[in-house]
Amino acid sequence: MIRLEKVSKSFDGGQSYVVKNISLEVAEGETLVLLGSSGCGKTTTLKMINRLIEPTGGRIEVGGRDVASLAPALLRRRIGYVFQEIGLFPHMTIGENIAIVPRLLGWDKTRRQDRARELLTFMGLDPRDFADRYPDELSGGQQQRIGVARALAADPDYLLMDEPFGALDALTRDVLQQEILSLKQRLKKTIIFVTHDIFEAMILGDRIAVLHDGNLEQVGTREEVYQHPASRFVADLFSKSAKQLAVFKELE
Amino acid sequence: MVAESFIHFALQRLPELGLRTGEHLMLTGISTAAAVMLGVPVGILASRISQLRSPLLGTAGILQTVPSLAMLAILLALTGKIGAVPAIIALILYALLPIVRNTVAGIEGVSPATLEAARGIGMTGHQQLSMVKIPLALPVIVAGIRTAAVTGVGIATLSAFIGAGGLGQFINRGLALSSNHLVLLGAIPAAILALIVDFSIGAMVWGLQARRQRHFRPKARLALKTLSFSLPLLVGLGGVAAYMWGGTWGRAPVRASEATNQVPQITVVIGSKNFTEQLILGELMARLIEARTDLSVARRFNLGGTMICHGALVSGEIDLYAEYTGTGLTAVLHMGALSDPEEVFLRVKEAYRKRFSVTWLPPFGFNNTYAITVRDGEARKRGWERISDLIEPASGLRAGFTAEFAERPDGYPGLQRVYGLSFGEVRDFDPTLMYEALVRDEVDVICAFATDGRLSAYHLRALEDDRAFFPPYHAAPVVRNEVLDAHPEIQQALAPLSGLLSNVRMQRLNYQVDGKKRSPREVALEFLKSHKLLNGR
Numbered sequence: 001m002i003r004l005e006k007v008s009k010s011f012d013g014g015q016s017y018v019v020k021n022i023s024l025e026v027a028e029g030e031t032l033v034l035l036g037s038s039g040c041g042k043t044t045t046l047k048m049i050n051r052l053i054e055p056t057g058g059r060i061e062v063g064g065r066d067v068a069s070l071a072p073a074l075l076r077r078r079i080g081y082v083f084q085e086i087g088l089f090p091h092m093t094i095g096e097n098i099a100i101v102p103r104l105l106g107w108d109k110t111r112r113q114d115r116a117r118e119l120l121t122f123m124g125l126d127p128r129d130f131a132d133r134y135p136d137e138l139s140g141g142q143q144q145r146i147g148v149a150r151a152l153a154a155d156p157d158y159l160l161m162d163e164p165f166g167a168l169d170a171l172t173r174d175v176l177q178q179e180i181l182s183l184k185q186r187l188k189k190t191i192i193f194v195t196h197d198i199f200e201a202m203i204l205g206d207r208i209a210v211l212h213d214g215n216l217e218q219v220g221t222r223e224e225v226y227q228h229p230a231s232r233f234v235a236d237l238f239s240k241s242a243k244q245l246a247v248f249k250e251l252e
Numbered sequence: 253m254v255a256e257s258f259i260h261f262a263l264q265r266l267p268e269l270g271l272r273t274g275e276h277l278m279l280t281g282i283s284t285a286a287a288v289m290l291g292v293p294v295g296i297l298a299s300r301i302s303q304l305r306s307p308l309l310g311t312a313g314i315l316q317t318v319p320s321l322a323m324l325a326i327l328l329a330l331t332g333k334i335g336a337v338p339a340i341i342a343l344i345l346y347a348l349l350p351i352v353r354n355t356v357a358g359i360e361g362v363s364p365a366t367l368e369a370a371r372g373i374g375m376t377g378h379q380q381l382s383m384v385k386i387p388l389a390l391p392v393i394v395a396g397i398r399t400a401a402v403t404g405v406g407i408a409t410l411s412a413f414i415g416a417g418g419l420g421q422f423i424n425r426g427l428a429l430s431s432n433h434l435v436l437l438g439a440i441p442a443a444i445l446a447l448i449v450d451f452s453i454g455a456m457v458w459g460l461q462a463r464r465q466r467h468f469r470p471k472a473r474l475a476l477k478t479l480s481f482s483l484p485l486l487v488g489l490g491g492v493a494a495y496m497w498g499g500t501w502g503r504a505p506v507r508a509s510e511a512t513n514q515v516p517q518i519t520v521v522i523g524s525k526n527f528t529e530q531l532i533l534g535e536l537m538a539r540l541i542e543a544r545t546d547l548s549v550a551r552r553f554n555l556g557g558t559m560i561c562h563g564a565l566v567s568g569e570i571d572l573y574a575e576y577t578g579t580g581l582t583a584v585l586h587m588g589a590l591s592d593p594e595e596v597f598l599r600v601k602e603a604y605r606k607r608f609s610v611t612w613l614p615p616f617g618f619n620n621t622y623a624i625t626v627r628d629g630e631a632r633k634r635g636w637e638r639i640s641d642l643i644e645p646a647s648g649l650r651a652g653f654t655a656e657f658a659e660r661p662d663g664y665p666g667l668q669r670v671y672g673l674s675f676g677e678v679r680d681f682d683p684t685l686m687y688e689a690l691v692r693d694e695v696d697v698i699c700a701f702a703t704d705g706r707l708s709a710y711h712l713r714a715l716e717d718d719r720a721f722f723p724p725y726h727a728a729p730v731v732r733n734e735v736l737d738a739h740p741e742i743q744q745a746l747a748p749l750s751g752l753l754s755n756v757r758m759q760r761l762n763y764q765v766d767g768k769k770r771s772p773r774e775v776a777l778e779f780l781k782s783h784k785l786l787n788g789r
Contacts (some may be wrong), residue, residue, distance in 0.1 A: 052372055077374030087369025091387045101373050150373065 002026040002049060002158065002190060007058030009044050014056070018044050020214040021058070028157075031184055031191040032219075033205035035198065041214040042194045043084075046160050049192065050076045062158060077101055080151030080189075082161040086143050088135035094120070094146055095131035101154040119149040124179070141172035148180070152187070159191045165200070177203055198241045202226075210234050261433045267497070269422075273441055274495025276418035279336065279411055280404040280449070281488050283343030288397055291348045295355025295393075296381065305356065312349040320346075320410045321556065328414055328560055332567035334552065339411035339418075346407055347400035354396025358389025390460055398453040405446040409438065413526070413556030415564070419445070424554045427684055428526045429765055429772070452483035518546070520735065520742065523561050523570035524553040527683050528765045528772065529620065529703060529727075529758065533574040535776035537729060537746055543786045544745040557656065558583050565732060566608050572731040572742070575612075576620060578723035580604065580730075582662045589662045593619065593724035604730065611736050613743060614750035615728035618703050618758040622657065622722050623714035624667070625700035627690060631713045638718040642697065643673055651675040652686045652695035662723050663699065670721040687712075703755055705763025727753075748785050 002025070009019040019041040026032045034042040047053040049060055051072040060067045067075055088097050096103075098119055099112035107115070117127035123145045135143055144164055151159055161180075165173040177200060184191060184204070195201055201208050202222050210217040210225060210233070218230035229235035262269065291312075298308040318326075323345065327338035362385055370384045386393075412420030419438040426434030459480030468476060520541055524534035531553055538549045552570050555561050562584050564570045580600040581587050587603075590596050601612040624639050636642065642649065657663035658680055667673055675697065681689055687706045690698045700707060700714060702725075707714060729746055736742060753761075764775040780786050 050372065052368070073374045073376045073379075075374070076372060081369075081372045083365065083369050083372060085365035085368070087365040087372075089366060089369070089384060089388075104374055104379065 001028055001061070001063065002192065003059075003061040004045070004049075005059045005061075007045070007048060007055050007060060009041070009048060009053065010056045017056075018214050019048070019055075022211075022216045023058075024209060024216065024219065026190055026192060028190055029188045031193060031204055031206045033201040033208045034192060034194045034211060035196070035201040035205075035208050036211035037196055040211040042196075042211050043162055045211070046162055046192060046194050049160060050079045050081060052076075073104075077104055077154060078156050078158070080154075080156040080159040082144070082147050082151045082159070082164040084163040084166050086140075086147045086167070088143055088146055088150070090135055093132050093134060094138070095127075097135065097146055098149045098153050100150060105154055115153055116149075119152060122152075123149050139172075140168050141176060144168060144176065145179070148183070157190060159189045161191065161193045163194050163196070166195075173200075180204060198237065210237065258433055258436060262437055265437065269437065269441065270494035270497050272417060272419050272421055272438070273445065274491045274493070274497075275416075276405070276408055276420075276442065276445060277488065277491025278495065279339055279343060279408045279416060279418050280401060280445075281491065283340045283408075284347055284397065284401045284404055286340070287344045287347035287351055287400055290344065291351030291396075291400075292355050292393060294348070295352040296359065296386075298352065299356045299359040299385075309349075309353060309356065312352045315345045316349040318345075320407055321413060324410065324414050324556070325559060328563050332563070332569075334415040334555065334560065334564040334567075334569045336411075336416045338414055339408070339416035342411070343404050343407060347404055350396040350399040350403070351393070352396075354392050354399075355389065358392030358396075359385050361392060362388045391457055394453065394457050394460065398450060398457070401453060402446050402450045405442060405449055409442050412554065414560055415523075415552045415555050415569075421554065424526055424556075425531075427682060428528060428531060428554060429769075431769060448487055449484075452487050455480040455483045518739075519548050519550050520572065520739070521550045521552055521570045523555050523564055523573035524551075525558065525561055525573070526554045526556055528705075528762050529701070530574060531772035532761050532765065532776050533616070533727065535772050536749060536780065537572070537574070539776055539780055540745045540749065540785065541742060543780075545739070545741045547739060547742070565610060565730065568732065568734075571735045572729050574616070574727050575730045576725035576727050577612075577615070578621065578662060578725035580612075581723060583656075583660060589666065589721075589723040591720045591723060593726055596724050597726060597728075605733070609733040611731050611733055613729040613731060613746055615726040616749055616753040616758075617726075617751040618753050618755045619724050619726050620701050620703040620755075620758070621717075621725045622663070623700045623702045623704075623707075624717070625690070625698050625707065625712050625714045626696060627693075628711045628713040630696070631715070636713075636715060638716045639667075639671055639673070639721075640718050641715070643671060646673050647676045649675050649696040650677040650679070650694070651697045652679050652681045652689045653699045654683050654686060655680045657699040666721060670719050703758040703762060705759050705761070705766045707759065709763050709767040748783070752783070 004022055004024040007019060007022050008017050010017045022045060024032070034045060036042045044053055048055045049062065049067065051067055062075070062079065089100070092100070095113060095116040098116040099107075102112045102115055116131060120127040120130055125142065125145060130138075135146070138146065147164065165176050168176065181204060193204055205222060207219060207221055208225050209219040212233045218225055218234050220228075225234055226238050229238060294308055298305045320342070323342045324338060327341050328334060331338050331341070366384060366388070367380070370380045375383060408418050409420030409423055411418050412424045419442045422434050422438030426432065426436075426438065459477045522534050522538050522541075524530040534551065534553050538551055541547055542549050552564070555564060558575075558579055561570070561573050561575070565573060577593070577596045577600050578589070581596055582589055585600065585603050585607075587599065590599070597612065597615065604610040604612055624642070626636060631637070634645070653664055658678065659665075664678070679695065686698050687700070687704075687710060689695045690712065691710050700712065702714060706712065731742060761775055761779060764770050765772050
């Protein structure tokens with residue numbers, strides 16, 4: 001379980017807050033989507049969970065332990081992280097990239113190679129073809145599959161995903177969303193997924209947390225947020241998207 | 253034909269070429285290796301602590317702008333040594349900038365996305381450095397090392413000025429003796445060496461980039477990789493081998509001042525400045541000591557100028573060399589110029605004894621003072637006989653002086669004061685090139701030396717110093733007291749030279765080398781033989 005308790009963040013010594021007093025709970029095996037437009041504080045919130053950013057106030061627990069009491073590097077190795085800019089290591093092969101966290105954890109070489117092959121297969125990529133290639137020889141979609149595989153390599157209980165498909169084209173994005181959906185059903189990880197895309201949030205989220213201007217506007221299942229918006233902002237957000245869909249409906 | 257005679261010339265000197273090439277590679281290799289060990293950590297530090305970045309890069313930048321000779325002179329003063337130590341320190345300082353700068357640039361060139369990923373997956377600071385930043389920066393860092401090593405091969409030629417050996421020694425000697433063959437014997441191997449170093453480090457860069465070798469089979473890949481990494485090593489080993497083959501490996505001479513009562517090989521170290529007369533005098537003294545005492549002699553000739561020789565003498569790096577009274581008085585002791593030769597000699601003798609514990613032995617006889625010199629033909633045409641005759645036309649004349657003369661109080665500044673002379677244009681020259689420039693009509697007036705063989709050989713005329721401005725420059729051996737006390741036989745061995753060398757004789761000896769292109773060694777030997785001075789005790 002991941003718990004945020006009155007968490008806030010200011011980058012300018014308290015003059016303004018990017019994250020304002022947010023409290024949240026993510027249950028074991030649940031996928032929570034942090035939804036909001038850019039600058040709403042969703043990525044900052046995510047990065048505070050594995051201490052890439054230190055909170056100004058409040059308390060964060062992962063698996064019942066206060067993250068502030070854990071060494072950041074050790075904490076991060078227990079939490080898979082998928083980056084918006086993918087961030088594969090260009091000087092390492094795909095196999096080495098996937099097995100990097102196991103390497104940090106001191107697994108031996110054979111076990112790491114087995115794990116990398118296993119995950120490549122799991123992500124639908126042939127290990128014989130991909131394990132020895134370098135990141136820049138892969139397409140964007142393939143690279144982010146490796147990014148996900150890297151996050152899963154040490155079999156962490158928690159997965160943080162920061163707009164992982166933000167840089168991909170619409171088609172690739174669709175395919176990967178479906179893959180994440182099936183992955184999440186197969187793996188039963190606790191996932192926090194950041195996106196600004198409402199449809200992505202509706203597809204992937206067991207629950208959706210809507211952020212606006214550093215405030216948590218509403219948390220709930222997609223039915224709850226869509227049918228019973230807690231604020232004007234949430235209502236507008238969903239009605240706009242519904243109107244967009246209506247345009248397509250008319251064409252049919 | 254030219255190439256043929258050069259090849260013949262080079263073949264004759266093959267063992268020494270090996271020795272100098274080896275020395276050169278060792279100077280470059282040791283200094284580059286040390287600069288890497290110092291520069292890479294400094295670069296890493298600068299990239300981690302942003303406040304340190306500018307000061308560190310700035311310091312490295314300033315070090316690199318110090319002219320090479322000035323750097324060597326400064327280090328000589330600081331370390332009190334001549335030879336490899338100050339040379340290597342200078343080379344390290346020059347190598348630092350490219351290495352530090354490229355290390356910083358390489359690390360800062362790693363993309364933020366990659367760095368965030370390294371942090372985000374749980375690498376510690378040290379792991380981020382060793383697993384991500386350094387491997388990604390490595391090609392850039394090695395490019396910096398490559399620049400440093402190749403420039404180092406070039407700068408190392410200057411180390412010969414302070415007696416550190418290397419290929420520069422041929423170049424120096426060649427300049428001193430105006431022998432193109434000798435200059436080329438240093439310059440060509442130095443250029444080839446630079447290319448080899450560049451190529452072998454280039455191969456290492458290739459070896460570092462694992463992905464480039466993926467087109468090869470695993471076995472071929474391993475072989476290529478091994479080869480690419482062992483190339484720089486092979487070059488280094490080749491240098492050591494050449495050094496051992498060409499030189500006297502491991503036979504460090506026992507210094508005369510350190511081991512007075514031991515039977516084996518006590519060595520007197522004789523120095524010289526870097527021009528013909530000094531080489532001949534050095535050789536004359538060396539031969540006499542070898543022939544007339546049990547001491548052996550190490551020759552540290554061609555040191556780059558008065559301050560380097562004097563510094564080496566005072567610090568005990570050399571035991572004796574030939575100095576000029578006027579130079580000792582003004583350039584070393586900073587006393588005002590005097591015109592009475594006797595008085596000058598007594599003053600420097602007294603001051604050297606008190607301040608440096610150095611003895612002036614009796615002078616050789618000639619007075620190698622500066623001589624304001626013009627082309628004989630022009631002098632005849634324009635009726636120039638005395639320096640005063642130049643006062644009127646001075647503003648239309650071009651002067652070529654050695655850098656030393658242009659600055660010394662008993663040089664051009666004093667000349668201007670005493671004669672009211674001011675030449676239209678003044679250019680600095682290497683002593684050898686200065687004469688060439690006068691002959692080729694590139695300048696009209698030079699500061700020649702009164703004993704220079706080229707005066708008559710090139711049809712030049714030394715003008716009379718009608719206001720007795722130039723102080724006397726009588727040459728004499730200067731010896732460290734410590735050595736002289738332990739081995740008074742040195743004084744006896746050198747005694748026959750006292751008063752033997754008149755201006756005309758010295759001019760002739762100099763001309764044998766400068767004009768007839770004979771070696772100082774040969775000329776000195778012939779002179780001593782003809783005076784029957786080598787017949788032992």
